Amino acid sequence: SQEMFQTLKSMRQVRYDNLPLQTHQGGLRDVEVVANLYDEGGRTVVQCNVRDITERKRAESQLKLSEAKLQLGLQVAETGLGTMDYQTGTITLDKTAAAFFDLPDNQPIPRAAVHARFHPDDSETIFARIAEALKPTGDGLMAVDHRIVRPDQSVMWLGARKQIEFSDAPDGSRRALRGLLAVRDITERKQAEAALRESEDLFRATFENAAVGIAHVGRDGAWLRVNQRLCQITG
DSSP: OOHHHHHHHHHHHEEEEEEEEEEETSSSEEEEEEEEEETTEEEEEEEEEEOOOHHHHHHHHHHHHHHHHHHHHHHTTEEEEEEEETTTTEEOHHHHHHHHOOSSSOOOHHHHHHTTTTTTTTHHHHHHHHHHHOOOTTTTEEEEEEEOOOTSSSSEEEEEEEEEEEEEEETEEEEEEEEEEEEEHHHHHHHHHHHHHHHHHHHHHHHHHHOOEEEEEESSEEEEEOOOHHHHHOO
C-alpha cells in the first residue's frame, strides 16, 4: 500500500487490473483499481475507482480449466487443432498439428504453408473438398483423409475434419469468417489397410490360379466359394 502511494505521488496515476482483497468477513474479492492524483481548490486529492471483478475472474479461471482439459483430451487422442482466419488468410496451429506439418506453432502463418504440404496425388481432392465446404449455401463441414509430404520427404496420412463459420453481410450474402481444423495421424491405420488389401489380392490370385481345386465350406456344410480348378475337376 505504501509503495502504491509513492508511485501515485510520482506518476499521479496507478492502475491494478487484478488486485486481490480480503473482506472484513475473511472472504476474498478480486478488484480492478484505478487511482488518480490531482489538485482541486489548492488541495491534493486522490480519486480511486474500484470495480469488483470477482465473477469475471472466476469465469476466466473456469475457462482456463476447461481449455486445459480440452488440450489434455486432444493430446491423449493425438489430435491437433488449427484455427483459420479467412479475413487474413492465415492459420494458427497448436503444437500437435504443427508437429504433423513441421511448421511453427501458436502463431499465424499463411494457409498456403499448410497447403504446400499436401501430397501431389491428393491435392486436387483436398482443394475440391475445401471449395465445397466454403460454399455459402452449405453447412461448412469437411471430412477427408489425405497424405502430406514432410520436409524430410516422409509421407504421413492425416484424418482431417474442418468446420467453417460464416458471417451474414447486410446485403444478405454469407462469407467465410473463420474455421476450426482437427487432424489426426492415421498413417498406421492406412498402412494396415494397404497391407490387408495386398494380402487379400494375393490370396485371391492364389485361390483363382491354383493348380488344385479349392472350396470354402461354411460350418453348416454350405459351399461358400470354389475356384475355377475345382469346377474343372468336378465338372
